[in-house]
Amino acid sequence: MKNSIFFTLYIFMYLGLSVYIDYFILTDLVYYEFYSDKFSESRVYELLDFRKEWLWVTYPIKLLIQLIALQIPAMLIYLGLYLAKYEISYRKVFGVVLISEFIFFIPLLIKIIWFSFHPVSMESVRLFAPLSLFSLFDAESLQEWLFYPFKVLNVFEVVYWILMAFLLAKYLKSSLDAMLKIVLGYYVSFLFCWVVFVMFISLGNS
Protein backbone atom coordinates (compact mmCIF):
# COMPACT_ATOMS: atom_id res chain seq x y z
CA MET A 1 0.00 0.00 0.00
CA LYS A 2 1.13 3.51 -0.72
CA ASN A 3 2.16 5.96 1.99
CA SER A 4 -0.74 8.25 1.10
CA ILE A 5 -3.31 5.56 1.95
CA PHE A 6 -1.73 4.92 5.34
CA PHE A 7 -1.43 8.64 5.86
CA THR A 8 -5.12 9.26 5.16
CA LEU A 9 -6.11 6.28 7.31
CA TYR A 10 -3.88 7.55 10.12
CA ILE A 11 -5.44 11.02 10.02
CA PHE A 12 -8.96 9.59 10.04
CA MET A 13 -8.23 7.22 12.91
CA TYR A 14 -6.41 9.89 14.90
CA LEU A 15 -9.18 12.44 14.49
CA GLY A 16 -11.94 9.85 14.95
CA LEU A 17 -10.54 8.56 18.24
CA SER A 18 -9.78 12.09 19.51
CA VAL A 19 -13.32 13.23 18.72
CA TYR A 20 -14.79 10.12 20.37
CA ILE A 21 -12.74 10.63 23.54
CA ASP A 22 -13.62 14.34 23.71
CA TYR A 23 -17.35 13.90 23.13
CA PHE A 24 -18.17 10.53 24.68
CA ILE A 25 -15.55 9.95 27.40
CA LEU A 26 -14.54 13.43 28.58
CA THR A 27 -18.09 14.72 28.68
CA ASP A 28 -19.31 18.02 30.11
CA LEU A 29 -20.13 16.23 33.35
CA VAL A 30 -16.51 15.07 33.77
CA TYR A 31 -15.29 18.62 33.14
CA TYR A 32 -17.93 20.02 35.47
CA GLU A 33 -16.78 17.77 38.30
CA PHE A 34 -13.17 18.69 37.67
CA TYR A 35 -13.64 22.45 37.43
CA SER A 36 -16.27 22.84 40.14
CA ASP A 37 -13.49 22.36 42.70
CA LYS A 38 -11.69 25.43 41.36
CA PHE A 39 -14.35 27.70 39.93
CA SER A 40 -17.84 28.87 40.78
CA GLU A 41 -20.79 27.24 39.02
CA SER A 42 -21.38 30.16 36.65
CA ARG A 43 -17.69 30.21 35.70
CA VAL A 44 -17.70 26.45 35.07
CA TYR A 45 -20.68 26.84 32.72
CA GLU A 46 -18.84 29.62 30.91
CA LEU A 47 -15.82 27.34 30.52
CA LEU A 48 -17.99 24.51 29.24
CA ASP A 49 -19.66 26.82 26.71
CA PHE A 50 -16.24 27.99 25.60
CA ARG A 51 -15.11 24.38 25.21
CA LYS A 52 -18.22 23.51 23.21
CA GLU A 53 -17.67 26.46 20.90
CA TRP A 54 -13.92 26.09 20.34
CA LEU A 55 -13.14 22.39 20.76
CA TRP A 56 -13.09 21.88 16.99
CA VAL A 57 -10.15 24.31 16.72
CA THR A 58 -7.99 21.94 18.79
CA TYR A 59 -8.25 19.11 16.23
CA PRO A 60 -6.29 20.69 13.35
CA ILE A 61 -3.76 21.99 15.90
CA LYS A 62 -3.41 18.56 17.55
CA LEU A 63 -3.13 16.93 14.16
CA LEU A 64 -0.45 19.36 13.03
CA ILE A 65 1.55 18.75 16.22
CA GLN A 66 1.15 14.99 15.76
CA LEU A 67 2.36 15.17 12.18
CA ILE A 68 5.39 17.20 13.27
CA ALA A 69 6.00 14.69 16.07
CA LEU A 70 5.94 11.87 13.51
CA GLN A 71 8.88 13.48 11.72
CA ILE A 72 11.10 13.12 14.79
CA PRO A 73 11.49 9.30 14.76
CA ALA A 74 11.57 9.39 10.94
CA MET A 75 14.41 11.94 10.91
CA LEU A 76 16.38 10.12 13.62
CA ILE A 77 16.12 6.75 11.90
CA TYR A 78 16.93 8.32 8.55
CA LEU A 79 20.03 9.87 10.14
CA GLY A 80 21.02 6.49 11.58
CA LEU A 81 20.56 4.74 8.25
CA TYR A 82 22.43 7.50 6.40
CA LEU A 83 25.38 7.31 8.77
CA ALA A 84 25.38 3.51 8.51
CA LYS A 85 25.50 3.98 4.71
CA TYR A 86 22.15 2.38 3.86
CA GLU A 87 20.43 3.56 0.68
CA ILE A 88 16.86 4.54 1.51
CA SER A 89 14.72 7.59 0.85
CA TYR A 90 13.25 9.71 3.66
CA ARG A 91 9.80 9.03 2.22
CA LYS A 92 10.22 5.30 2.81
CA VAL A 93 11.50 5.82 6.35
CA PHE A 94 8.53 8.06 7.05
CA GLY A 95 6.24 5.34 5.66
CA VAL A 96 7.75 2.79 8.07
CA VAL A 97 7.31 5.15 11.02
CA LEU A 98 3.74 5.93 9.97
CA ILE A 99 2.76 2.26 9.74
CA SER A 100 4.42 1.52 13.09
CA GLU A 101 2.59 4.45 14.71
CA PHE A 102 -0.70 2.59 14.23
CA ILE A 103 0.31 0.51 17.25
CA PHE A 104 -0.42 3.52 19.48
CA PHE A 105 -4.09 3.42 18.52
CA ILE A 106 -4.41 0.23 20.57
CA PRO A 107 -3.96 1.94 24.00
CA LEU A 108 -6.42 4.61 22.84
CA LEU A 109 -8.96 1.92 21.95
CA ILE A 110 -8.33 0.21 25.30
CA LYS A 111 -8.92 3.55 27.01
CA ILE A 112 -12.21 4.02 25.18
CA ILE A 113 -13.40 0.49 26.00
CA TRP A 114 -12.27 0.75 29.63
CA PHE A 115 -13.97 4.07 30.28
CA SER A 116 -17.12 2.99 28.50
CA PHE A 117 -17.67 0.57 31.38
CA HIS A 118 -15.96 2.36 34.29
CA PRO A 119 -16.62 5.70 35.97
CA VAL A 120 -14.72 8.57 34.33
CA SER A 121 -12.95 11.42 36.06
CA MET A 122 -10.16 13.68 34.84
CA GLU A 123 -7.85 12.08 37.38
CA SER A 124 -8.68 8.50 36.35
CA VAL A 125 -8.12 9.37 32.68
CA ARG A 126 -4.82 11.05 33.55
CA LEU A 127 -3.65 8.02 35.50
CA PHE A 128 -4.75 5.48 32.90
CA ALA A 129 -1.77 3.92 31.14
CA PRO A 130 -2.52 0.33 30.10
CA LEU A 131 0.31 -2.21 29.95
CA SER A 132 2.87 0.31 31.16
CA LEU A 133 5.30 0.30 34.03
CA PHE A 134 3.07 2.98 35.55
CA SER A 135 0.14 0.55 35.71
CA LEU A 136 2.17 -1.76 37.96
CA PHE A 137 2.41 0.85 40.71
CA ASP A 138 -0.10 2.59 42.89
CA ALA A 139 -0.10 6.19 41.57
CA GLU A 140 -0.26 7.58 45.11
CA SER A 141 2.97 5.86 46.05
CA LEU A 142 4.80 7.39 43.06
CA GLN A 143 6.38 10.81 42.88
CA GLU A 144 4.79 13.06 40.23
CA TRP A 145 8.08 13.30 38.27
CA LEU A 146 8.09 9.53 37.76
CA PHE A 147 4.67 9.52 36.08
CA TYR A 148 5.92 10.40 32.61
CA PRO A 149 8.85 7.93 32.35
CA PHE A 150 6.76 5.13 33.84
CA LYS A 151 3.96 5.82 31.36
CA VAL A 152 6.34 5.99 28.38
CA LEU A 153 7.79 2.59 29.19
CA ASN A 154 4.96 0.37 27.98
CA VAL A 155 4.45 -2.74 25.88
CA PHE A 156 3.22 -0.73 22.87
CA GLU A 157 6.38 1.37 22.82
CA VAL A 158 8.56 -1.75 22.72
CA VAL A 159 6.40 -3.29 19.98
CA TYR A 160 6.75 0.01 18.07
CA TRP A 161 10.55 -0.24 18.14
CA ILE A 162 10.51 -3.87 17.01
CA LEU A 163 7.93 -3.20 14.29
CA MET A 164 9.98 -0.30 12.92
CA ALA A 165 13.11 -2.47 12.86
CA PHE A 166 11.20 -5.31 11.22
CA LEU A 167 9.73 -3.11 8.47
CA LEU A 168 13.09 -1.46 7.82
CA ALA A 169 14.76 -4.87 7.59
CA LYS A 170 12.09 -5.92 5.09
CA TYR A 171 12.53 -2.82 2.93
CA LEU A 172 16.31 -2.88 3.01
CA LYS A 173 16.59 -6.65 2.86
CA SER A 174 18.83 -6.44 5.88
CA SER A 175 18.89 -8.33 9.19
CA LEU A 176 16.50 -7.48 12.02
CA ASP A 177 19.50 -7.23 14.32
CA ALA A 178 21.15 -4.50 12.28
CA MET A 179 17.91 -2.50 12.07
CA LEU A 180 17.23 -2.91 15.78
CA LYS A 181 20.68 -1.43 16.41
CA ILE A 182 19.72 1.61 14.30
CA VAL A 183 16.34 2.01 16.04
CA LEU A 184 17.84 1.56 19.50
CA GLY A 185 20.88 3.69 18.78
CA TYR A 186 19.08 6.66 17.26
CA TYR A 187 15.40 6.65 18.17
CA VAL A 188 15.44 4.94 21.57
CA SER A 189 18.50 6.85 22.75
CA PHE A 190 16.73 10.08 21.78
CA LEU A 191 13.54 8.94 23.55
CA PHE A 192 15.58 8.15 26.65
CA CYS A 193 17.14 11.64 26.61
CA TRP A 194 13.71 13.21 26.02
CA VAL A 195 12.29 11.33 29.02
CA VAL A 196 15.23 12.46 31.17
CA PHE A 197 14.71 16.03 29.88
CA VAL A 198 11.02 15.94 30.92
CA MET A 199 11.96 14.35 34.24
CA PHE A 200 14.38 17.18 35.03
CA ILE A 201 11.70 19.75 34.26
CA SER A 202 9.10 17.90 36.37
CA LEU A 203 11.64 17.66 39.18
CA GLY A 204 12.14 21.41 38.97
CA ASN A 205 8.41 21.89 39.45
CA SER A 206 8.06 19.42 42.30
Next chain:
Amino acid sequence: MRMKYLFPSLLVGFVAIGAWIGFSRYTTKQELQSTYSSIPSIMLTSTDGDSVNLKTEGDSAPSVLIYFNSSCPICQSEAELIQSKFRKDTLTRFLWVSSESVEEVKNFAAHYSLDSLDTHRFYSDTLFRLASAFRLTGVPATFVYDDEGNLVDYALGAVSMSDLTLSIQKAHDRSR
Protein backbone atom coordinates in the same frame (compact mmCIF):
# COMPACT_ATOMS: atom_id res chain seq x y z
CA MET B 1 34.56 10.08 12.53
CA ARG B 2 33.26 13.50 13.53
CA MET B 3 29.70 12.56 12.54
CA LYS B 4 29.88 9.51 14.80
CA TYR B 5 30.23 11.69 17.88
CA LEU B 6 27.89 14.46 16.76
CA PHE B 7 24.64 12.66 17.60
CA PRO B 8 25.64 11.51 21.13
CA SER B 9 27.03 15.01 21.81
CA LEU B 10 23.72 16.56 20.76
CA LEU B 11 21.83 14.18 23.05
CA VAL B 12 24.10 14.97 25.99
CA GLY B 13 23.63 18.68 25.28
CA PHE B 14 19.88 18.21 25.17
CA VAL B 15 19.85 16.45 28.56
CA ALA B 16 22.16 19.13 29.98
CA ILE B 17 19.68 21.85 28.84
CA GLY B 18 16.88 19.91 30.57
CA ALA B 19 18.93 19.65 33.74
CA TRP B 20 19.69 23.38 33.62
CA ILE B 21 16.00 24.33 33.09
CA GLY B 22 14.94 21.93 35.86
CA PHE B 23 17.57 23.29 38.25
CA SER B 24 16.63 26.93 37.50
CA ARG B 25 12.96 26.17 38.08
CA TYR B 26 13.81 24.40 41.31
CA THR B 27 15.96 27.25 42.64
CA THR B 28 13.31 29.83 41.62
CA LYS B 29 10.69 27.81 43.47
CA GLN B 30 12.95 27.54 46.54
CA GLU B 31 13.54 31.30 46.46
CA LEU B 32 9.81 31.99 46.22
CA GLN B 33 9.13 29.59 49.06
CA SER B 34 11.61 31.41 51.28
CA THR B 35 10.05 34.76 50.26
CA TYR B 36 6.59 33.48 51.21
CA SER B 37 7.87 31.69 54.34
CA SER B 38 6.13 34.09 56.75
CA ILE B 39 3.43 36.75 56.66
CA PRO B 40 5.20 40.02 55.80
CA SER B 41 5.21 42.88 58.23
CA ILE B 42 3.57 45.53 56.05
CA MET B 43 1.08 48.29 56.78
CA LEU B 44 -2.31 48.05 55.07
CA THR B 45 -5.62 49.88 55.37
CA SER B 46 -8.54 47.97 56.87
CA THR B 47 -12.13 48.48 55.67
CA ASP B 48 -12.64 50.77 58.71
CA GLY B 49 -9.89 53.02 57.39
CA ASP B 50 -7.41 52.03 60.12
CA SER B 51 -3.79 51.31 59.40
CA VAL B 52 -2.93 47.73 60.40
CA ASN B 53 0.09 45.46 60.31
CA LEU B 54 -0.62 42.35 58.25
CA LYS B 55 1.75 40.20 60.34
CA THR B 56 -0.11 41.08 63.54
CA GLU B 57 -3.45 40.36 61.86
CA GLY B 58 -2.31 36.86 60.96
CA ASP B 59 -0.96 36.04 64.42
CA SER B 60 -2.35 33.40 66.81
CA ALA B 61 -4.57 31.51 64.36
CA PRO B 62 -4.07 29.56 61.15
CA SER B 63 -4.58 32.04 58.34
CA VAL B 64 -5.26 32.09 54.64
CA LEU B 65 -3.83 35.14 52.92
CA ILE B 66 -5.49 35.92 49.59
CA TYR B 67 -4.20 38.55 47.21
CA PHE B 68 -7.04 39.44 44.87
CA ASN B 69 -8.59 41.99 42.57
CA SER B 70 -12.36 42.53 42.49
CA SER B 71 -12.50 42.57 38.69
CA CYS B 72 -10.59 39.30 38.29
CA PRO B 73 -12.97 36.44 37.34
CA ILE B 74 -10.86 33.76 39.06
CA CYS B 75 -10.81 35.84 42.28
CA GLN B 76 -14.59 36.17 42.06
CA SER B 77 -14.89 32.39 41.69
CA GLU B 78 -12.53 31.86 44.61
CA ALA B 79 -14.55 34.24 46.82
CA GLU B 80 -17.79 32.46 45.92
CA LEU B 81 -16.33 29.02 46.64
CA ILE B 82 -14.63 30.09 49.87
CA GLN B 83 -17.87 31.70 51.02
CA SER B 84 -19.81 28.48 50.44
CA LYS B 85 -17.16 26.01 51.68
CA PHE B 86 -15.64 27.83 54.63
CA ARG B 87 -18.40 30.08 55.96
CA LYS B 88 -18.83 27.83 59.01
CA ASP B 89 -15.09 27.63 59.68
CA THR B 90 -14.60 29.81 62.75
CA LEU B 91 -11.05 28.64 63.48
CA THR B 92 -9.31 29.88 60.34
CA ARG B 93 -8.68 33.53 59.55
CA PHE B 94 -9.05 34.68 55.96
CA LEU B 95 -7.03 37.80 55.14
CA TRP B 96 -8.10 39.31 51.82
CA VAL B 97 -5.69 41.89 50.38
CA SER B 98 -6.29 43.93 47.24
CA SER B 99 -4.40 46.80 45.62
CA GLU B 100 -7.72 48.57 45.08
CA SER B 101 -9.32 51.35 47.13
CA VAL B 102 -11.09 50.67 50.45
CA GLU B 103 -14.44 51.31 48.76
CA GLU B 104 -13.83 48.69 46.05
CA VAL B 105 -12.62 46.16 48.61
CA LYS B 106 -15.73 46.81 50.75
CA ASN B 107 -18.01 46.31 47.74
CA PHE B 108 -16.31 43.02 46.90
CA ALA B 109 -16.69 41.73 50.48
CA ALA B 110 -20.34 42.75 50.54
CA HIS B 111 -21.06 41.23 47.13
CA TYR B 112 -19.94 37.79 48.32
CA SER B 113 -21.48 38.24 51.81
CA LEU B 114 -18.07 37.90 53.39
CA ASP B 115 -18.26 41.21 55.25
CA SER B 116 -20.62 39.74 57.83
CA LEU B 117 -18.26 36.89 58.72
CA ASP B 118 -15.89 37.58 61.65
CA THR B 119 -13.13 35.38 60.31
CA HIS B 120 -12.85 37.25 57.02
CA ARG B 121 -10.88 40.49 57.05
CA PHE B 122 -10.37 42.76 54.08
CA TYR B 123 -7.52 45.18 53.43
CA SER B 124 -6.66 47.76 50.84
CA ASP B 125 -3.04 47.95 49.69
CA THR B 126 -2.96 50.76 47.15
CA LEU B 127 0.81 51.08 47.52
CA PHE B 128 1.32 47.47 46.34
CA ARG B 129 3.27 46.58 49.48
CA LEU B 130 2.22 42.92 49.48
CA ALA B 131 2.83 42.55 45.75
CA SER B 132 6.35 43.92 46.08
CA ALA B 133 7.17 42.00 49.29
CA PHE B 134 6.07 38.74 47.65
CA ARG B 135 7.09 39.70 44.09
CA LEU B 136 3.56 38.94 42.89
CA THR B 137 2.73 39.66 39.29
CA GLY B 138 -0.81 38.27 39.13
CA VAL B 139 -3.99 37.52 41.03
CA PRO B 140 -5.22 35.49 42.77
CA ALA B 141 -2.42 34.26 45.01
CA THR B 142 -3.32 32.19 48.05
CA PHE B 143 -1.04 31.44 51.01
CA VAL B 144 -1.82 29.25 54.00
CA TYR B 145 0.00 29.89 57.30
CA ASP B 146 -0.07 28.14 60.67
CA ASP B 147 -0.77 30.02 63.92
CA GLU B 148 2.89 31.06 64.19
CA GLY B 149 2.80 32.62 60.74
CA ASN B 150 4.87 29.90 59.03
CA LEU B 151 4.02 28.99 55.47
CA VAL B 152 2.16 25.71 55.04
CA ASP B 153 1.26 25.90 51.36
CA TYR B 154 0.66 28.36 48.55
CA ALA B 155 -0.99 28.56 45.14
CA LEU B 156 -0.51 31.13 42.42
CA GLY B 157 -3.61 31.29 40.23
CA ALA B 158 -6.80 29.32 40.69
CA VAL B 159 -6.76 27.16 43.80
CA SER B 160 -8.71 23.94 44.14
CA MET B 161 -10.98 23.85 47.18
CA SER B 162 -9.95 20.29 48.04
CA ASP B 163 -6.27 21.36 48.06
CA LEU B 164 -7.12 24.43 50.13
CA THR B 165 -9.09 22.32 52.61
CA LEU B 166 -6.11 19.97 52.96
CA SER B 167 -3.68 22.85 53.45
CA ILE B 168 -5.92 24.45 56.08
CA GLN B 169 -6.17 21.09 57.83
CA LYS B 170 -2.38 20.84 57.75
CA ALA B 171 -2.10 24.35 59.21
CA HIS B 172 -4.41 23.38 62.07
CA ASP B 173 -2.50 20.15 62.67
CA ARG B 174 0.78 22.08 62.86
CA SER B 175 -0.77 24.62 65.20
CA ARG B 176 -1.79 22.02 67.78
